[in-house]
Amino acid sequence: MKKNNQMLVGIISSVISIAVGLLFGFILLLILNPAKAGMGMGTMLTTAFSNMDQFGKMFYQAAPLLMCGLSVGFAFKTGLFNIGASGQYTIGAFFALFGAIGLQLPWWACLLLSCVGGAIWGIFPGLFKALFNVNEVITSIMFNWIGMYLVNLLLANMPFMLSAYYGVGTTDRTAALSDANPSAIIPTGGLNHIFGNSSWINISMFIAVAVAILMWVILDKTIFGYELKACGFNKEASRYAGINANRNIVLSMIIAGALSGLGGGIYYLAGTIQYVLEKSILSMGFDGIPVALLANSHPIGTIFSALFISYIKVGGSAMQPNFSSETINIIISVIIYLAAFALLTKIIIAKFLQKSDKKEVKA
Amino acid sequence: MADDYVIEMLHITKEFPGIKANDDITLQLRRGEIHALLGENGAGKSTLMSVLFGLYQAESGEIKKNGQTVKINDPNDANRLGIGMVHQHFKLVECFTVLDNIILGVEDTKNGFLQYDEARKKVMALSEKYGLKVDPDALVSDISVGMQQRVEILKMLYRDNEILIFDEPTAVLTPQEIDELMQIMRGFKEEGKSILFITHKLSEIMAVADRCTVLRKGCYEGTVDVASTTKEELSKMMVGRDVEFTVTKRSVERGETILSVRDLVVASKAHDNNAVKKVSFNVHGGEIVCIAGIEGNGQTELVYGLTGLEPVKEGSITLCGMDITNAPVRQRNISGMSHIPEDRHKHGLILDYTLEQNLVLQRYFEQQFQDHGFINSGEVRKYANKLIDSFDVRSGQGPVTVARSMSGGNQQKAIIAREIDREPQLLVAVQPTRGLDVGAIEYIHRRLVEERDAGRAVLLVSLELEEVMSLSDRILVMYEGELVGEFDNTVSTDELGLYMAGAKRMEVKA
Numbered sequence: 065m066k067k068n069n070q071m072l073v074g075i076i077s078s079v080i081s082i083a084v085g086l087l088f089g090f091i092l093l094l095i096l097n098p099a100k101a102g103m104g105m106g107t108m109l110t111t112a113f114s115n116m117d118q119f120g121k122m123f124y125q126a127a128p129l130l131m132c133g134l135s136v137g138f139a140f141k142t143g144l145f146n147i148g149a150s151g152q153y154t155i156g157a158f159f160a161l162f163g164a165i166g167l168q169l170p171w172w173a174c175l176l177l178s179c180v181g182g183a184i185w186g187i188f189p190g191l192f193k194a195l196f197n198v199n200e201v202i203t204s205i206m207f208n209w210i211g212m213y214l215v216n217l218l219l220a221n222m223p224f225m226l227s228a229y230y231g232v233g234t235t236d237r238t239a240a241l242s243d244a245n246p247s248a249i250i251p252t253g254g255l256n257h258i259f260g261n262s263s264w265i266n267i268s269m270f271i272a273v274a275v276a277i278l279m280w281v282i283l284d285k286t287i288f289g290y291e292l293k294a295c296g297f298n299k300e301a302s303r304y305a306g307i308n309a310n311r312n313i314v315l316s317m318i319i320a321g322a323l324s325g326l327g328g329g330i331y332y333l334a335g336t337i338q339y340v341l342e343k344s345i346l347s348m349g350f351d352g353i354p355v356a357l358l359a360n361s362h363p364i365g366t367i368f369s370a371l372f373i374s375y376i377k378v379g380g381s382a383m384q385p386n387f388s389s390e391t392i393n394i395i396i397s398v399i400i401y402l403a404a405f406a407l408l409t410k411i412i413i414a415k416f417l418q419k420s421d422k423k424e425v426k427a
Numbered sequence: 428m429a430d431d432y433v434i435e436m437l438h439i440t441k442e443f444p445g446i447k448a449n450d451d452i453t454l455q456l457r458r459g460e461i462h463a464l465l466g467e468n469g470a471g472k473s474t475l476m477s478v479l480f481g482l483y484q485a486e487s488g489e490i491k492k493n494g495q496t497v498k499i500n501d502p503n504d505a506n507r508l509g510i511g512m513v514h515q516h517f518k519l520v521e522c523f524t525v526l527d528n529i530i531l532g533v534e535d536t537k538n539g540f541l542q543y544d545e546a547r548k549k550v551m552a553l554s555e556k557y558g559l560k561v562d563p564d565a566l567v568s569d570i571s572v573g574m575q576q577r578v579e580i581l582k583m584l585y586r587d588n589e590i591l592i593f594d595e596p597t598a599v600l601t602p603q604e605i606d607e608l609m610q611i612m613r614g615f616k617e618e619g620k621s622i623l624f625i626t627h628k629l630s631e632i633m634a635v636a637d638r639c640t641v642l643r644k645g646c647y648e649g650t651v652d653v654a655s656t657t658k659e660e661l662s663k664m665m666v667g668r669d670v671e672f673t674v675t676k677r678s679v680e681r682g683e684t685i686l687s688v689r690d691l692v693v694a695s696k697a698h699d700n701n702a703v704k705k706v707s708f709n710v711h712g713g714e715i716v717c718i719a720g721i722e723g724n725g726q727t728e729l730v731y732g733l734t735g736l737e738p739v740k741e742g743s744i745t746l747c748g749m750d751i752t753n754a755p756v757r758q759r760n761i762s763g764m765s766h767i768p769e770d771r772h773k774h775g776l777i778l779d780y781t782l783e784q785n786l787v788l789q790r791y792f793e794q795q796f797q798d799h800g801f802i803n804s805g806e807v808r809k810y811a812n813k814l815i816d817s818f819d820v821r822s823g824q825g826p827v828t829v830a831r832s833m834s835g836g837n838q839q840k841a842i843i844a845r846e847i848d849r850e851p852q853l854l855v856a857v858q859p860t861r862g863l864d865v866g867a868i869e870y871i872h873r874r875l876v877e878e879r880d881a882g883r884a885v886l887l888v889s890l891e892l893e894e895v896m897s898l899s900d901r902i903l904v905m906y907e908g909e910l911v912g913e914f915d916n917t918v919s920t921d922e923l924g925l926y927m928a929g930a931k932r933m934e935v936k937a
Contacts, residue, residue: 286800287791290784297779303736304766304774305788306757 182325
């Protein structure tokens with residue numbers, strides 16, 4: 065099979081799997097609420113394209129998803145399961161907000177800070193793995209919780225960060241950037257005019273796509289990427305080749321952490337949302353896992369899987385009054401779950417093609 | 428019926444992407460014979476047997492048992508037809524006992540509880556009958572490779588299999604164990620069982636087989652009676668040309684000391700005792716020094732210590748006058764050490780990388796192959812093509828073939844190409860011909876001798892006495908982590924065997 069052909073099969077199989085996922089989601093809706101199933105499915109599929117505002121929201125949500133997906137995918141390529149994207153994302157968000165509100169820095173400096181924060185949170189699981197061979201899954205899960213409570217603790221002790229400081233009476237969330245430091249809001253780059261004055265849209269999706277391309281270049285074109293992937297595929301053979309596997313594990317976790325951290329920065333510097341002190345881990349980091357899996361950890365593919373999941377989510381949230389949020393979450397999960405069967409579909413298609421090839425030869 | 432065939436595989440064709448592994452192959456197994464299946468690596472032997480065992484489905488052709496056409500969709504079907512197989516890489520559960528492994532899948536149960544007594548009786552009876560000594564209560568992870576193989580054989584017998592397939596059974600055995608296995612196989616034959624014996628060792632075929640079917644490059648070359656043929660004829664059928672069995676070596680002046688090892692101690696991973704105990708020796712330019720010994724006497728750990736894969740506990744290693752005792756692997760590579768590893772899948776190759784990516788495994792960072800941190804893919808491709816040409820590495824798609832899809836012999840050739848082309852001062856070759864066919868062995872031996880003739884130092888670790896005798900200039904015998912004998916290549920194999928078994932020893936000084 066030619067390379068182009070293989071890519072085509074890959075794309076076709078993804079599309080088929082997604083279609084099957086949507087079908088199952090629809091069947092589930094029929095079971096749960098037959099009267100409104102058709103309408104609900106319609107809402108889910110069309111909301112993102114119904115008006116420019118929602119269309120913009122799809123991009124707005126896709127950007128941090130993409131960053132978390134890249135984070136998980138990058139670590140995967142090095143043979144690490146970074147389940148700590150959530151913690152890195154939270155720390156990244158805190159660093160960005162601290163830069164914006166506490167230090168009154170411009171948006172780009174805050175984004176850099178968010179990378180630094182995420183990277184710091186990635187170092188720990190990386191070091192534990194490299195030095196003591198502690199499974200990174202365990203450490204990064206623990207660091208999700210440590211990260212969240214640490215941020216809550218810090219914010220609770222920094223009254224100048226909270227919205228109450230700016231005269232809005234709540235102490236459970238950070239100050240709105242429009243009050244605290246408008247220069248820290250990621251610029252719209254004129255996109256809001258194109259998107260019919262959508263309040264969601266800004267240049268973050270461009271930043272995220274640029275980072276995705278950068279990651280693809282690093283993994284596929286550089287000797288650094290060659291080393292990282294070698295460690296991921298076969299650690300023993302990398303040692304044999306003289307590659308410093310431990311150094312690469314730490315570096316890979318630092319980069320993965322920085323990617324998640326940037327995701328947190330992008331999301332909270334959009335100016336549309338405030339960080340709320342909560343007692344549960346932010347789900348964005350975990351959503352990065354299906355984003356990476358759907359794209360088979362390929363950085364470019366991650367762009368599309370992030371958009372797809374964001375599209376479903378935007379549609380899902382518009383179903384709210386008619387369906388409970390739990391129902392919507394189940395539907396979304398089913399769709400994502402089945403979409404992840406792309407690999408299986410690919411094998412089936414390949415078999416089918418092989419058979420038809422043979423028939424042609426015989427005829 | 429003139430011939431009583433128990434299994435017939437007629438006109439079998441099996442394709443994989445880019446390669447026809449079996450092309451119209453016919454194999455007929457008579458009742459109660461030992462039938463050898465001979466061919467180079469990648470000739471399609473394993474594929475053919477996998478078709479018979481139900482692991483692959485052939486695109487065309489048919490399989491008959493006792494004259495009846497049968498369909499074998501999976502190993503369970505094969506089992507029902509009385510076909511059993513000992514795979515080259517054993518399929519045992521390491522943390523189960525021998526008995527557990529034998530009954531796995533066909534356990535007797537009563538009210539959901541395992542019934543061991545009957546099974547134990549049957550296993551012991553079989554073990555007695557065929558001289559297959561095993562300890563039924565030992566854990567598989569604790570027993571020797573030879574005993575593991577006996578467990579695999581008992582698994583087939585326990586299932587009352589009549590047709591026994593042995594896939595390269597001797598590759599992992601010591602000379603004594605090979606003799607034992609041959610005896611056991613003859614016993615099966617007398618019992619009326621039929622045996623398919625996959626191998627590329629001609630002497631074993633001559634010793635034990637009745638007939639032999641030869642494959643070459645996926646095609647059927649013919650079936651011959653072993654009694655009326657010769658080694659030379661068989662090898663010609665297999666390789667397609669005459670094969671030199673003896674290595675021609677010219678005498679070369681011994682050069683300067685390249686590698687010097689003093690009182691080397693390497694810890695063992697398996698037990699508290701040290702695996703390598705105060706070993707000292709030198710290797711000079713222009714000589715092949717061979718470490719002989721039975722598997723598991725510290726050779727692996729010695730090589731790990733030398734090449735930097737495991738830390739050294741005590742002692743020193745000097746390469747070309749430079750102390751590399753604690754140097755990282757990369758520095759040893761750069762300083763002129765090449766290493767053909769014992770386990771090509773674990774260490775030698777990154778199986779999910781392409782051939783060209785594997786060929787630059789220790790060189791990707793060199794000026795030639797990078798451009799400010801970016802891989803210079805043009806240069807890599809050019810270099811890979813050069814190596815593929817000059818070392819005749821065959822694969823489905825050339826430099827972009829995924830290493831995993833290549834045959835074992837060509838994987839090994841790729842490693843050897845990579846290691847030799849780095850023009851090392853010292854070439855450490857561990858079992859470089861393990862599991863390879865005569866054509867490839869001949870080639871690799873010639874390459875090793877060429878390296879020696881070019882004045883390089885070669886340290887060969889081998890379990891095959893034939894290889895040790897024909898290649899070495901000097902032989903060091905290793906026993907229980909120590910060097911117990913030093914010989915030139917005129918020593919007899921019997922004498923060497925005594926030292927390898929620990930029956931005799933002498934003081935070895937560097």
